[in-house]
Amino acid sequence: MPTGAVIEFSSITKRFGAATAVNDLSFTVEPGRVTGFLGPNGAGKTTSLRMLLGLVTPTRGTATFGGLAYRDLPHPLQTVGAALEAASFHPGRTARSHLNVYAIAAGLTRTRVMEVLTLVGLGEHAGQRVGGYSLGMRQRLGLAYALLGDPGVLVLDEPINGLDPEGIKWIRGFLRQLAAEGRTVLVSSHLLSEVQQSVDDVVIIARGELVHLGPLSSLDTDTAPQVVVDSPNREALSSALAAAGISFVAGRTGLLAAAPDPGQVGHVAFAAGVELSVLHRQKVGLEESFLALVGGGRSL
Numbered sequence: 001m002p003t004g005a006v007i008e009f010s011s012i013t014k015r016f017g018a019a020t021a022v023n024d025l026s027f028t029v030e031p032g033r034v035t036g037f038l039g040p041n042g043a044g045k046t047t048s049l050r051m052l053l054g055l056v057t058p059t060r061g062t063a064t065f066g067g068l069a070y071r072d073l074p075h076p077l078q079t080v081g082a083a084l085e086a087a088s089f090h091p092g093r094t095a096r097s098h099l100n101v102y103a104i105a106a107g108l109t110r111t112r113v114m115e116v117l118t119l120v121g122l123g124e125h126a127g128q129r130v131g132g133y134s135l136g137m138r139q140r141l142g143l144a145y146a147l148l149g150d151p152g153v154l155v156l157d158e159p160i161n162g163l164d165p166e167g168i169k170w171i172r173g174f175l176r177q178l179a180a181e182g183r184t185v186l187v188s189s190h191l192l193s194e195v196q197q198s199v200d201d202v203v204i205i206a207r208g209e210l211v212h213l214g215p216l217s218s219l220d221t222d223t224a225p226q227v228v229v230d231s232p233n234r235e236a237l238s239s240a241l242a243a244a245g246i247s248f249v250a251g252r253t254g255l256l257a258a259a260p261d262p263g264q265v266g267h268v269a270f271a272a273g274v275e276l277s278v279l280h281r282q283k284v285g286l287e288e289s290f291l292a293l294v295g296g297g298r299s300l
Contacts, residue, residue: 002150002151002152002181002182002183003031003152003182004030004031004032004152004153004182004183004184005031005065005066005079005152005153005184006028006029006030006031006065006066006067006184007028007029007052007063007064007065007153007155007184007186008027008028008029008062008063008064008067009025009026009027009028009048009052009061009062009063010026010061010062010063010064011024011025011026011060011061011062012024012025012026012048012051012058012060012061012062012063013025013058013059013060013061014044014047014048014051014056014058014059014208015059020208021044021047021208022044022047022048022051022058022205022208023044023207023208023209024061024209025044025048025061025205025208025209025210026061026210027203027210027213029184029186029201029203030184030201031152031182031183031184032179032180032182032183032184033179033184033185033200033201034175034176034178034179034185034187034198034199034200034201035185035186035187035199035200035201035202035203036187036188036189036192036195036196036199036201036202036203036216037049037186037187037188037189037203037205038188038189038190038191038192038195038202038203038204038205038290039190039204039205039206039294040190040206040294040295041190043190043205043206043207043208043294044205044207044208044209045157045188045190045205046084046157046188047208048063048205049082049084049155049157049186049188050084051063052070052155053070053080053082053084053155054069054070054071065079065080065153075106075149077102077106077108077148077149077151078106078149078150078151079149079151079152079153080151080153080154080155081145081146081147081148081149081151081153081154081155082146082154082155082156082157083139083142083143083145083146083155083156083157083159084142084157089130089133089138089141090130091129091130091131092129092130092131093129093130094126094127094128094129094130095117095122095125095126095127095128095130095133095141095144096113096114096117096126096127098130098141098145099113099116099117099141099144099145099148100113102145102148103148106148106149108148108149112148112150113126113148114126116144116145116147116148117141117144119144119147120140120141120143120144120147121140121167121170122137122140122141122144125137134162135161135162136162136163136164136167138162139159139160139161139162139163139167140167142159143156143159143171151183152182152183152184153183153184153185153186154178154183154184154185154186154187155186156185156186156187156188157188158188158189158190159171159175159187160189160194160195168194171198172195172197172198173198175187175198176198179200187199192219192286192287192290193287196216196286196287199216200215200216201213201214201215201216202214202215202216202218202219204290204293204294206293206294206295211293211294212293216286219286219289219290219293225259225260225261225281225282226256226257226258226259226281226282227256227257227259227261227262227264227265227279227280227281227282228251228253228254228255228256228257228278228279228280228281228282229241229248229254229255229257229262229265229266229269229276229278229279230253230254230255230276230277230278230279231269231274231275231276231277231278232275232277233274233275234250234255236272236274237255237269237272237274237276238255239272240268240269240271240272240274241255241257241265241268243272244268246258246259246264246265246268253278254278256282261281262279262280262281265279266279
């Protein structure tokens with residue numbers, strides 16, 4: 001059974017001239033868990049993964065697998081399987097011939113090529129030229145390449161992009177299976193909704209910097225409590241809240257008050273003689289918490 005290794009980013013920074021793509025980024029990814037590496041497009045995710053895989057040299061800091069840089073791994077393909085979003089394939093080659101090249105270079109058998117193609121659902125298309133593949137099929141081929149050496153670590157950049165609903169359901173279960181086998185699984189995405197059903201932990205970056213780190217459930221607790229309240233006389237309600245020192249903003253369905261308890265807001269309105277038509281705690285989902293962290297929060 002493949003053994004996972006701890007991935008560690010330590011104060012890693014990358015500057016391109018005057019522009020800073022990644023700034024002082026530090027976090028670890030543990031074996032046996034699926035970690036979502038999240039952030040909007042342009043946040044620095046792909047640059048971070050490229051530094052991890054030795055494709056980009058950091059300005060400073062390190063990124064390692066079990067304490068070793070990728071270039072120092074004795075058997076890289078058998079240790080780390082990677083599929084980056086920008087992976088390209090020769091359109092004239094078949095999927096089988098494409099993987100055969102890497103298998104031979106790594107000393108693997110051609111039997112393993114058909115094993116991984118079947119594993120990702122491309123067994124029937126092994127002899128088809130890659131130029132005729134859909135985006136989803138190319139994603140599966142990239143995953144087959146990542147699995148070729150039966151590695152203990154998987155690094156996947158936007159693996160759900162281009163998959164149909166059936167493919168999305170399949171890969172979510174597949175990622176869980178890989179982690180259950182003790183592998184380390186790091187998956188990047190710009191959308192939490194794409195990966196939230198498969199990840200255990202989340203690392204969220206924005207503008208190249210870490211903004212959140214923890215289990216997926218921690219996103220539920222990171223947004224300050226708020227209360228939705230409204231009245232037929234919104235002006236009087238606004239005055240009552242302001243007098244009580246409760247800050248608020250106007251939304252489509254009422255006022256969004258910065259208060260932990262609807263009872264507190266209700267009492268303020270009652271004391272001021274203001275009739276209420278709406279009063280409830282604002283339900284904040286994981287996606288809303290994610291968007292708030294990366295600066296893309298929604299209005300009420």
